[in-house]
Structures are given as C-alpha cells and as structure tokens.
Amino acid sequence: MAHIIVVGNEKGGAGKSTVSMHVATALARMGHKIATLDLDLRQKTLGRYVENRHRYLAKEGVELPSPDYIDLPEIDKSQLQAGENPYDHRLSAAVSQLEAEADFILIDCPGSHTRLSQVAHSLADTLITPLNDSFIDFDLLAHIDNDGERILGPSVYSEMVWNARQLRAQAGLKPIDWIVLRNRMGAQQMVNKAKMEKAIEKLSKRIGFRVAPGFNERVIFRELFPRGLTLLDLKDIGVTQLNISNVAARQELREMIKALNLPGVSV
Amino acid sequence: MAHIIVVGNEKGGAGKSTVSMHVATALARMGHKIATLDLDLRQKTLGRYVENRHRYLAKEGVELPSPDYIDLPEIDKSQLQAGENPYDHRLSAAVSQLEAEADFILIDCPGSHTRLSQVAHSLADTLITPLNDSFIDFDLLAHIDNDGERILGPSVYSEMVWNARQLRAQAGLKPIDWIVLRNRMGAQQMVNKAKMEKAIEKLSKRIGFRVAPGFNERVIFRELFPRGLTLLDLKDIGVTQLNISNVAARQELREMIKALNLPGVSV
Numbered sequence: 001m002a003h004i005i006v007v008g009n010e011k012g013g014a015g016k017s018t019v020s021m022h023v024a025t026a027l028a029r030m031g032h033k034i035a036t037l038d039l040d041l042r043q044k045t046l047g048r049y050v051e052n053r054h055r056y057l058a059k060e061g062v063e064l065p066s067p068d069y070i071d072l073p074e075i076d077k078s079q080l081q082a083g084e085n086p087y088d089h090r091l092s093a094a095v096s097q098l099e100a101e102a103d104f105i106l107i108d109c110p111g112s113h114t115r116l117s118q119v120a121h122s123l124a125d126t127l128i129t130p131l132n133d134s135f136i137d138f139d140l141l142a143h144i145d146n147d148g149e150r151i152l153g154p155s156v157y158s159e160m161v162w163n164a165r166q167l168r169a170q171a172g173l174k175p176i177d178w179i180v181l182r183n184r185m186g187a188q189q190m191v192n193k194a195k196m197e198k199a200i201e202k203l204s205k206r207i208g209f210r211v212a213p214g215f216n217e218r219v220i221f222r223e224l225f226p227r228g229l230t231l232l233d234l235k236d237i238g239v240t241q242l243n244i245s246n247v248a249a250r251q252e253l254r255e256m257i258k259a260l261n262l263p264g265v266s267v
Numbered sequence: 268m269a270h271i272i273v274v275g276n277e278k279g280g281a282g283k284s285t286v287s288m289h290v291a292t293a294l295a296r297m298g299h300k301i302a303t304l305d306l307d308l309r310q311k312t313l314g315r316y317v318e319n320r321h322r323y324l325a326k327e328g329v330e331l332p333s334p335d336y337i338d339l340p341e342i343d344k345s346q347l348q349a350g351e352n353p354y355d356h357r358l359s360a361a362v363s364q365l366e367a368e369a370d371f372i373l374i375d376c377p378g379s380h381t382r383l384s385q386v387a388h389s390l391a392d393t394l395i396t397p398l399n400d401s402f403i404d405f406d407l408l409a410h411i412d413n414d415g416e417r418i419l420g421p422s423v424y425s426e427m428v429w430n431a432r433q434l435r436a437q438a439g440l441k442p443i444d445w446i447v448l449r450n451r452m453g454a455q456q457m458v459n460k461a462k463m464e465k466a467i468e469k470l471s472k473r474i475g476f477r478v479a480p481g482f483n484e485r486v487i488f489r490e491l492f493p494r495g496l497t498l499l500d501l502k503d504i505g506v507t508q509l510n511i512s513n514v515a516a517r518q519e520l521r522e523m524i525k526a527l528n529l530p531g532v533s534v
C-alpha cells in the first residue's frame with residue numbers, strides 16, 4: 001500500500017505546486033518510488049513542471065531521478081456505477097493504477113474548492129498545507145479579530161479538512177497527519193511574522209495540525225520551473241557554487257522533509 | 268454609466284484581492300464613488316477585507332472613505348429567462364444595481380476558471396492582471412521554452428481574455444484596456460527578474476496588454492488585512508512615522524493608479 005501525501009489549501013497561491021514538486025523530487029532523489037497526480041485539470045502547474053523536466057533532461061541528454069506523473073485516466077460513462085461521480089471514479093482509478101508500484105503517491109490540489117480536492121483529502125495519510133505568511137491566507141483556516149490575536153472560529157478550508165477526517169474515521173482508516181507549512185516568509189523579524197507565528201501556534205492546538213519548519217521567500221524556489229529542476233538538482237547539471245540563499249534553501253527543504261515523518265524515509 | 272474595472276488572473280495567489288482593495292480604497296479616498304463585487308463566493312477575500320474595515324472603524328469610532336461592497340443578489344429561479352444561466356443573471360443584477368450611483372465598479376475574480384469570471388471579463392472596460400514575478404505564474408499567460416526566453420504559444424488565461432475581447436467586439440463595445448501588473452517583486456536585481464521582464468515585454472506586444480509599474484514584496488501590503496486598512500489610511504489612524512518601505516509602497520500605488528488611465532482620475 002502506497003503512502004498518500006496530499007498537498008492542499010483552498011487559498012490560491014499558497015505554494016502547493018512548488019512544495020509538491022520539491023517534496024516529490026526529494027523523495028525520488030532519495031531512491032523512493034514516487035508517483036504524482038495533479039488535480040488542477042486546467043492549470044496543471046505540477047504536470048507542466050514535470051513535463052518541463054522531461055523535456056529539458058532529454059534535450060541535455062542527462063538522466064536524473066524524477067517523480068512519475070500520470071494524468072487522471074479518461075473514463076467512459078458506461079464504466080460508472082449507478083449514481084457514481086465521474087471524478088471519484090477517475091481519481092480512484094488513478095490511485096489504484098499507481099498503488100501497486102509506488103512507495104508514495106503525491107496529489108497536488110487546486111487553489112479552489114472542488115469535488116476532486118475533497119475526495120483527495122479523504123484519501124490523505126499525510127496532508128501538507130502551505131500558507132503564505134499573511135492573515136489573508138490565514139483567513140481560510142480561521143477568522144481572527146481586528147488585532148490578529150483572538151481566533152473567532154474555523155473557516156471554510158479547516159471545515160473541509162474536518163469533514164475529510166470524519167469520513168476517514170467512519171471508514172476505520174488511520175487519522176490524517178495534518179502539517180501546516182509557512183511559506184514565503186520574509187527574512188527580517190517583523191510584527192506581522194510574530195503575530196502569524198502566534199496565531200498558527202494557537203490554531204494548531206484548537207484544530208489539530210502540526211507546524212513544520214517552512215520556506216523563506218527565495219528566488220531559487222521559483223526560477224527553475226522552465227527547466228523542471230529544483231535546487232537539489234543543481235550539482236548534477238554542473239552548478240558547483242551554491243550561493244548563501246541556495247544553501248539555506250537546501251537546509252529548509254531537508255528540515256521540512258524530516259518533519260513530515262514519512263514511513264521509511266530518513267533524511 | 269460606471270466604468271468597470273475587473274481584476275482577474277486564473278492563477279491563484281497572484282495578488283488580485285490585494286490589488287482590488289488597494290485600488291478601490293485609493294479611488295474612494297480621492298472622492299470617487301466606487302462599488303466592489305467579489306466573485307469568489309466561497310473565499311470572499313475582498314468581501315472579508317471590506318467587512319474587517321467596517322468592523323474596525325466602528326469599534327474605533329473613526330470614519331474613513333471606504334469602497335461600497337455588495338454580495339451578488341440571490342435570485343428566485345422564476346426570475347430567469349428560459350435557458351439563462353443563474354450566475355449571469357446575478358452578476359448583471361448586481362451591476363445594474365450599482366451602475367446608477369457609482370463612478371467605478373471594481374470586480375475581484377477568483378483564482379480559478381468559472382462562468383462568473385468569464386462573464387465579468389466580457390464586461391471589463393479595464394482589466395488588471397496581477398502576476399507573481401515567476402514563470403509558474405507566467406505559464407498561465409503563455410508557454411515558454413526551457414530557457415525562459417522563447418514564447419511557444421498562448422495559455423489558458425490569455426485565451427479566455429481573447430474570447431472576452433471577441434464577445435465585446437461583436438457587441439460593439441469598446442475594447443478592454445488590459446494591464447498586467449508585476450507583483451511581489453524582489454528588491455534585488457536577479458537573473459529571474461530580468462528574464463521575467465523581457466518575457467512580459469515580448470508577450471505584451473504579441474497579445475496586446477500594457478505593463479504597469481508593479482508592487483514589490485512588502486509586508487505593508489498584507490499586514491493590515493485584519494483591520495481592513497491599507498497603507499493610505501495609516502496617517503488617519505494616527506501613524507505619523509512611515510518607514511522607508513511604506514513610503515516606497517505609497518509611491519508604487521500612486522504610479523500604478525496613474526498608469527491605469529481611469530476616466531476622471533488624476534493622481
């Protein structure tokens with residue numbers, strides 16, 4: 001049975017696809033068998049990232065460990081049971097196709113509320129939720145008062161996760177290990193950063209998630225997309241000198257992978 | 268007839284709601300009558316931003332110029348013409364309600380592809396598209412080669428804008444003034460930043476948009492969300508000393524508003 005990692009957050013632009021590609025590539029480079037799915041069927045940022053990787057490596061004649069990727073299989077209406085949702089069928093068909101071979105299946109979710117995303121969350125053994133260091137992003141987890149201190153109540157995304165947890169409990173599945181990851185953090189200590197840290201800490205106790213060490217705002221996390229590479233691949237394509245920010249980025253990625261506590265993975 | 272400003276980008280997290288609130292508040296503070304709509308009916312980031320503003324100002328007993336905001340009116344199925352899409356009806360009902368009073372109607376779109384967003388784009392006199400300084404965001408405007416230099420072809424969002432432009436031309440409406448805005452730019456000169464600048468410049472000539480001066484990555488653009496304020500409001504709530512970054516942010520916002528060339532607005 002493959003371990004299923006879902007990367008989700010209904011808030012747009014939190015860093016889901018970026019985190020997906022970095023986690024998947026890290027696991028592939030460690031020798032784990034990792035397959036990926038992209039549930040944003042129109043944007044397909046993760047699919048495009050992997051596609052760019054294959055195109056670039058083929059052009060350069062270089063082989064690098066890479067995550068597998070498949071599109072959701074198309075299905076014929078006749079294959080559906082009575083009343084079955086076609087998206088549910090496509091997702092479960094993809095997962096059972098990958099399950100046999102893979103150690104891990106990583107599923108990247110869209111930045112909106114869709115049926116596919118809801119079903120994926122109920123399949124999650126591990127759920128990673130990246131979050132910009134901003135109360136605009138926090139607002140989808142919980143509503144907070146004018147001072148950014150008192151939590152007023154859960155918001156739409158944490159309610160969706162709650163529902164997914166209920167479904168798993170009813171089906172007798174083990175609980176979701178939910179990990180929130182602060183992303184694009186500023187380098188300096190700021191009032192906003194300290195307030196966000198406190199608010200996330202408080203919320204983690206109320207709604208039950210772990211907080212993993214996050215990523216700072218670093219160009220290296222975004223500039224390699226056209227070649228489908230991550231900072232882990234740089235030395236294999238001949239970049240010998242890493243600048244300070246890239247060394248720090250590598251450290252952040254290592255710490256994050258460690259915090260995920262994935263079965264069989266030692267960093 | 269109110270001038271309709273649509274803030275759109277199918278890519279999540281580009282800065283649509285942030286730009287919406289800052290443009291709307293700037294226009295309100297200049298004395299223009301501005302009404303806003305939020306087409307992300309679930310997240311409602313812009314709606315929440317305006318709500319936070321009203322709650323904070325009421326609590327502090329302060330009056331500040333503020334944009335109007337209404338939810339899309341609920342409609343009864345009996346009000347629909349045969350075959351009419353309920354969302355089209357709700358949006359046109361909202362626009363005609365606001366049209367009489369407002370100089371400007373600003374519509375914030377969700378970070379996904381929805382019917383409401385498509386219809387809103389066809390209503391746009393001005394379309395503002397914020398974009399993270401990243402080829403991941405650029406990928407929804409156009410596909411680019413591995414080096415981040417050669418444009419391979421248009422992508423899903425620019426095709427949607429193209430369709431909206433066709434609809435307007437067929438209806439004899441004036442063309443959309445499409446403005447792309449780089450957002451969350453890093454302070455230092457980087458290779459990625461220069462490449463993005465060149466790629467956007469090239470694309471603007473191919474698909475016909477103007478490039479406005481954008482925003483840097485600044486905490487002040489996000490930390491005032493819980494109070495519903497923008498940096499323009501700071502001196503009215505007693506903040507007399509603006510730091511360097513806040514002064515620069517004010518300048519960026521002024522330059523951006525100027526570049527929009529809105530009728531009757533002089534900055």
Ligand SMILES: Nc1ncnc2c1ncn2[C@@H]1O[C@H](COP(=O)(O)OP(=O)(O)OP(=O)(O)O)[C@@H](O)[C@H]1O
Nearest residue numbers: 012013014015016017018111218221222279399401
């Ligand atoms: N740590 C980081 N440092 C710098 N840029 C980042 C970082 N993480 C993400 N980005 C950039 O932020 C933007 C949003 O990231 P990404 O597209 O991965 O988010 P997402 O949650 O998948 O978005 P969507 O909701 O559209 O699916 C992209 O332009 C990406 O390049």
Ligand SMILES: Nc1ncnc2c1ncn2[C@@H]1O[C@H](COP(=O)(O)OP(=O)(O)OP(=O)(O)O)[C@@H](O)[C@H]1O
Nearest residue numbers: 012132134279280281282283284285378485488489
């Ligand atoms: N110039 C900026 N400097 C710093 N942070 C910013 C800036 N612009 C936007 N942000 C932050 O980036 C994140 C995304 O911005 P925002 O929510 O406005 O984007 P959006 O396009 O409306 O997202 P969605 O696709 O979810 O509607 C938020 O956390 C916001 O606080």
Ligand SMILES: [Mg+2]
Nearest residue numbers: 016017045109
């Ligand atoms: Mg994504």
Ligand SMILES: [Mg+2]
Nearest residue numbers: 283284312376
């Ligand atoms: Mg928004």
